[in-house]
Amino acid sequence: MFFVDPQGDDRGPGTAERPFATLERARDAAGPGTVVALRAGTYRLTDTFRLTAAHSGVVYRAHGYGTPDQEEVVISGGHEIAQWSTGDDGTHRAELPGPAPRQLYADGRRVERAAIPLAGVPLVRTPDGYTVEDGGPGSWTGDVEFVYRGAYPWSEGRCRVAAVTGDARSTTITMAAPAFARATRLYHSVLRWEGPGAGEFHGVDAPTAAENSPAFLTDGTFATTGTVLHYRPHHGDGAAPPSTDGPTGVVAPVLETLLHARGVSDLTFQGVTFADATWLHPSTPQGFLHYHGNGYDNGGDLSTVTFADGQGQVTVPDDEASIPGNLLFEECHGVTLQGCRFVRLGGVAVEFRGAGAGNAVLDSEVADIAGGGLTIGEGARDHRIENNHVHRVGLDYHGSPAVLVTGATATVIAHNEVDDVPHNGIVVYEGRGTHVRNNLVHHTMQVLADGGGIYVSGPQGDSYESGAVLRGNVVRDTVTPWNWGIYTDYGAAHVTVEANVVHSSHAPVVLTVWPPLDRVTFTDNVWDADPGEAPDGVVLDGNTVLAPSALAADPRASAILHAAGRRTPAAPPRG
CATH class of the missing domain: 2.160.20.10 (Single-stranded right-handed beta-helix, Pectin lyase-like)
Incomplete structure (x- = not known):
């Protein structure tokens, strides 16, 4: 048996008295039949924990698993934000340790991404995006993203905004390419049934929300601009008095894969919490063109499927990514x-x-x-x-x-x-x-x-x-x-x-x-x-x-x- 403790030392023998500090050190020391006892604490990974066939036959177990004395073990792919500056409006700002996160957590609780509804906004679709006879969107800074809830009744897509230009009378919203052109083709249906989506419908004609601009911030939300995080806490959500350095307990997920095992046999994890990972593909110019379940269009061929009895047709991706x-x-x-x-x-x-x-x-x-x-x-x-x-x-x-x-x-x-x-x-x-x-x-x-x-x-x-x-x-x-x-x-x-x-x-x-x-x-x-x-x-x-x-x-x-x-x-x- 080997022991691991976040306060341990990888130069030690991995005993109860002198535990290892990292999962990687224990992985490399363990062989088939080994139990790796994980002591309490948060193991913050800086890279994916990788296992291959050579690491088979090992049990990773929270110390005291299954007893009243079971210890809390967390394997985290997140980075705690510690350095803040605070504006007069109560918004805290920090430089991010990596790519802008799509999620944020404060004291283990989810912080909502800042958003506004777009219902009622008179958007007119163009080949590259939208125009609106209103200067309001001119205040939208940050990496704004449009949400298309109900693009099909079972679908919800996301596309980034590439640029917002105009004046007090009119605004042009240019959407990211190639996502917007792909979404325009994908979210097109002609349905002749009674129920949601009936009639001819272009899903991109009606974005339902805009997310991720500091202009949208309310208490308990966050947004990003480039590598800067903007966070406005709820009172009590780690919010510190103005005399301190800023919120505590705020974690931005960094890793996209916490654990990747390939070709492993007889591997066990017991009593472990896996937390704080992200997935960044929707933030790219390809967007997230969801179709069904976990599947989304990732740039392959699209086909038109015609229903029997003339009920209509929908456009579908031939080969979805997941x-x-x-x-x-x-x-x-x-x-x-x-x-x-x-x-x-x-x-x-x-x-x-x-x-x-x-x-x-x-x-x-x-x-x-x-x-x-x-x-x-x-x-x-x-x-x-x-x-x-x-x-x-x-x-x-x-x-x-x-x-x-x-x-x-x-x-x-x-x-x-x-x-x-x-x-x-x-x-x-x-x-x-x-x-x-x-x-x-x-x-x-x-x-x-x-x-x-x-x-x-x-x-x-x-x-x-x-x-x-x-x-x-x-x-x-x-x-x-x-x-x-x-x-x-x-x-x-x-x-x-x-x-x-x-x-x-x-x-x-x-x-x-x-x-x-x-x-x-x-x-x-x-x-x-x-x-x-x-x-x-x-x-x-x-x-x-x-x-x-x-x-x-x-x-x-x-x-x-x-x-x-x-x-x-x-x-x-x-x-």
Whole structure:
């Protein structure tokens, strides 16, 4: 066993009495079967913590893990801002240690980016941006960014402003290239249905907000101009009296990847908090042209998809990029993240990428994430996401789901609580043999539309036996219109939706989509509204309609309610 302490010394032997100081020193000393005990404190990384196959078979564990004496261990990619100047308006300014952050935290709490709504501003789109018969935008300094919420009902894009020019009568807003031209092409639809987005629509015609100018600052917000941070605290948010040097406890995330493991086997982290990382791609001239889930257009070909029965057409990216994980595991096997916290992160919290097998996230918390929570990608086999609390995700990129599985085989997502999500809760794209069981999913779809608490899209196998199973889940409070508790979409096939409770949603499930569902069975579910007649390819059998107030008294519904959600974690190993 080796010991590590932020106050230790890498020249020592790594014993309890003379611990190492850094994770890197412990990594290089440890071999298969080694336990690395992490003592309390914040380990501030100046570079990504990298692990390769040579670092397999090691357990990194918070000292006292699983006992009342467990120590608080934080691995941080952030830099604490210590040198401030203060203006007469109460705004504190500081030189940044690196690229301008997209997030900021004060005493561990998220500071909102300064923003103003653009609803009602008479913007007229031009090939390069906008004009407005008003001189107000002339005061916008800083690295201003436009937000396009609802560019499609399920999308929210972001483009930088390159320049603001004009006078008191008229302003010209030039948008960054190539993002704006790409956004103009991508966010174009002709929809002939009843619901959000109906008609011909150019998403860039209606930016919903402008962010990141000192002109937008209010108490409790920040903005950046180049390498200068502008921060106006709330009273009590680390705000110091005028006689002191400025706020304390303010952390700017610097690293984009906290941990990158490639080809590692049998790796374990227990009881560790991973925090304070960012993702800077949206700040580039390419912007963030979100399409669906964690996916965004990154400059490839665009195609027009025409719906059946003349319902309309949308433009889609042929090959989406995806928001990366701040913790990234590539081609890894037997990785276990247990009893950990993933907080204050600027991309996707944890991503398993490539043909790994047997990885697991257990008994952990994912919260305060700018993008998605947990992602399992193409080629993965036998991964487990069990007994976690995933909430307050998608804080900046509102299309990001709490849990996403795509192109994977035999994934189990069980006994998690997923809540406080702006779009889909659990997303299962095309794959094979995914089981979504006994999860409690609530208060999803809080910002964007056309989604669900649990969303399944595309073929899920070549038979019911190899397909997806959604069983024993409780899905409630899918709160906004044009959303469903459980949403099987876009040609979903070989899906069994069995013994779930769905209530307090716009509608419990949807049966008619395009492309149509194929061999999707809804059986023995309890929901609070009749979903209608089953079209070809869909089976409805043994489902019950009950008011939410009657669920607890119904034996079948009550059993499902009590079995869903998180359970008490098993006792951890000692030693």
